[in-house]
Amino acid sequence: GARKVLEAILAQAPDNVVTLARLSYVEINAGDYARVERICRKTVALRGSSLDYNNLGTALFYQHRPREAVEAFQKAVALAPKRPANLSNLADAYFWSGDIEAATRTYRSALALCDRLLAQGSYDASIHVIRALCLAHLGRGAEAVLESQAAIEQSPRDAYTAFTAAVVAALNGDTQACLAWTQMARQLKSPPEWFSGPEFAALRSNRAFAALVPASARAR
Structure with missing residues (x-):
């Protein structure tokens, strides 16, 4: 698979930052966040791009170190302030750390940036996912559902798009929809x-949710 190909390249060129970055994406999707952190600390040292800090933040975030993730995402935002995903990820890290005021402010900033990009016609397919997550966290549930549906229409077999729909349903209190999308x-x-994360706190004791998500993840 992709991991073996990338590792073979790195065996010959261990500081190939492009290959390291690609491997970090493979491991993010595989859920090996400790390895992602090791890889991204190297890419940050070698290159230090917005994407490197964003991936490092993701690794820290899913290891439940949100305050460290905030620092990494802040650097990603500083390097690429017009990338909505950076702001949305920073907002998520604030939310998971319990800083709701900062999270709300940052979700609003991410949403405003998405709206500006939409008005300019310069955006990628992920904008519906980002808008759905921001709207849901801001309590604008009906709008979040519409954005989530738009994202699903564009990428019906994408895991993160389905996850986004689950988050929207969870924050809207729609247990059955959340279970279906989970x-x-x-x-x-x-x-x-x-x-x-805290978005799914109300489902921790739900048996159907427990059957879908291992206890080691639910217990966070």
Whole structure:
């Protein structure tokens, strides 16, 4: 698979930062966040791009070190302030750390940036996912559902898109929809750590949710 190919390249060129970055994405999708952290600390030292800090923040975030993740995502935002995903990820880290005021402020900033990009016609397919997550965290549930549906129409077999729909449903208090989208996301190989945050707190004792997400992730 992709991991073996990338590791073979790195065996010959261990400081190949492009290959290291690609391997970090493979491990993010596989859920090996400790390894992602090791890889990204190296890419940060070698290159230090916004994407490197963003991936490092993701690794720290899913190891439940949100305050460290905040620092990494802040650096990603500073290097690429017009990338909505950086702001959205920073908002998530604030949310997981319990700083709701900072999270709300940053979700609003990410949403405003998405809206500006939409108005300019310069955006990628991920914008619907980002808008859905921001709207849901800001309590604008109906709008979040519409954005989530738009994202699903664009990428119906994408694990993160299905996960986004689960987050929206969880924050809206729609247990059945959340369970359905959690099942879909897990079938699409989403790591269980994605479901370990406070968004899913109300489902921790739900038996159907427990059957979909391992206890080690639910207990966070």
